[in-house]
Amino acid sequence: MVFHGALVASPGMGHAVPILELGKRLLNHHRFDRVTVFLVTDDVSRSKSLIGKLLTEEDPKFVIRFIQLDVSGQDLGGSLLTKLAEMMRKALPQIRSAVMGLEPRPSVFVVDLLGTEALAVAKELEIMKKHVLVTTSAWFLALTVYMASLDKETLYKHLSSRGALIIPGCNPVKFDPVEDPSNYLRELAESQRIGAEVVTADGVFVNTWHSLEPMTIGSFLDPENLGMVMRDVPVYSVGPLVRPAEPGLKHGVLDWLDLQPKESVVYVSFGSGGALTAEQTIELAYGLELSGQRFVWVVRPPAEHDPCASMFDKTNNETEPLDFLPDGFVDRTKYIGLVVRTWAPQEEILAHESTGGFVTHCGWNSVLESIVNGVPMVAWPLYSEQKMNAWMISEELKIASRVNVADGIVKKEEIVEMVKRVMDEEEGKEIRKNVKELKKTAEEALKKTHIPSAYFT
Structure with missing residues (x-):
């Protein structure tokens, strides 16, 4: 019998990377004979380009396929959660058809948290084991399943107050107070649905240790x-x-880092989906300049009303002019900074010995990559569960300083303060010590097999 796993990821590199890495682990540590990964996307060419930078070798046992979505005319309003949930719902017929067409028929099915409706497809196809991969923290999984156990009135009460949602055995989750919870009906309904579907799986894998x-x-x-x-x-x-990180990877950013002193560069990136407003982009530019700190900044065009706009932006910005930056900024900072359009090899940058800090949107992939490489962070959350991640790394784990995003625009003076705090001051030394200790635990976790060997048999 050929042991075959089918894995499905919702759109976005934050979901694709963990699914791909889980697939490799199933092959290498759990005696799978074959793994097929399906990546749902509305832009196959862009996804192939990004995935091509992740995988350097082809393995006949490890197959990647793309499920193309046409979202033209589709209502993609609301939060990122509702957008991605709607896209995955639309993809269900294609997911079913794709899995049905696999030979041999898979005995294990894994889908990420935003695609839990596909568990019903796996059940219909009589796949032996059905699983959910949570690509973010165990704390976010706790929030999701606990919300599903509550009635809407209780949730409304927590959203309307300045209190916190008390989750059994966990840190409470603080909600930003809202005047009218009914404005969040769609998001709440999706969250509760997902939480209810998680407990129909045979098991849940979480990207944590x-x-x-x-x-x-x-x-x-x-x-x-x-x-x-x-x-x-x-x-x-x-x-x-x-x-x-890929040893020996050639890239201009890495060549530039080779010339910088150890732990002297702050890396600035808001992920593959993050976008800042024009005003915030200008404040960040001035903040980096005034800090006098060496930096690498992955820049994307501003977006005024959607902090995750870059996730759905199909334009190629690598050759676009940087006229949204302050006049003369690139020339004034060319000896201490490097501005990179759209994409940079993040894992290799964080692994480079010249990188000493990371200004991040706190996407879970970025958080884990920073920990694995022992790099302290400046937490700057933009959307989704990133505020939870920012609280965890700054307040609980104490491996980051957190900017104050509650007042809207983060001013250049605060940016200078945050960068200097992580890179130079006594607090930064303690943060650096903490993250290097946590790095050791990540290295130990990577050596272990966390799923019992008999689990899949």
Whole structure:
């Protein structure tokens, strides 16, 4: 019997990378004979380009296929959660057809958290084991499944107050108060649906490890806490699922880093989907300039009303003029900084010995990549669960300083302060020490097999 796994990722590199890395782990550590990964996307050429930078070798046992979505005329309003959930819903017939066409028929099916409706497809096709991969933290999984156990009135109460949602055995989650929770009906409905579908799986994999989230993972294992909410569905921490840096990769950014002193450069990137407003982009430019700190900044064109606009931007910005930056900025900073359009090899930058700090939107992939490389962070969340991630790394783990995004625009003076705090000051030394300690636990987690060897048999 050929042991075949089918894995499905929703749109975005934050979902694709962990699914791909999980697929490699199933092949290398769990005696799978074949893994087929389906990546749902509305732009196959862009996805192929990005994935091509992740995978340098072809393996006949490890097959990547793309499920192309036509979202023209589709309502993609609302939050990123509702956009991606709607895209995955539209992709269900194609996912079903694609999995049905696999030979041999897979015995294991894995989908990420935003595609849980596909679990019904796996059940219909009588696939032996159905799983969910949570590409973000165990704490976010805790929020998702616990919200599904609450009625709407209770959720409205928490959204309308300045209080926090108390999750059994976990840190509470603070909500930004909103005047009218009914404006979030769609998002709440999607969140509760996802949480309810998670507990229909045979198992849940989470991109984390015990030393990173001991309290939350402990709650999932405790039948008196979240174990009760999970209804005996096992939860396994399988992280960190991050792509390792490629030794010897050639890129102009890495050549520039080779010329800089050790831990002297701050890397600035808001992920593959993040976008700043024009005013915020200008403030960030002035902040970097005034800090006098060496920097590498991955720049994308501004977006005024959607902080995740870059995720759905199909234009190629690598040759576009940088006229949205302050006049003369690039020339004035050319001896201490490097401005990169659209994309840079993030894993290799974070692994480079010249990189000493990371200004990040706190996407979970970026957080884990920073920890794996022992790089302290400036937490600058933009959307989705990033505020939770920012709180965790700054307040709980103390491996980051956090900017104040509550007042809207982060001014250049605060940017200078945050960069200097992480790169130069005593607080930065403590943050650097903490993240290097956490790096050791990540290295240990990478050596372990977190799923019992008999689990898939």
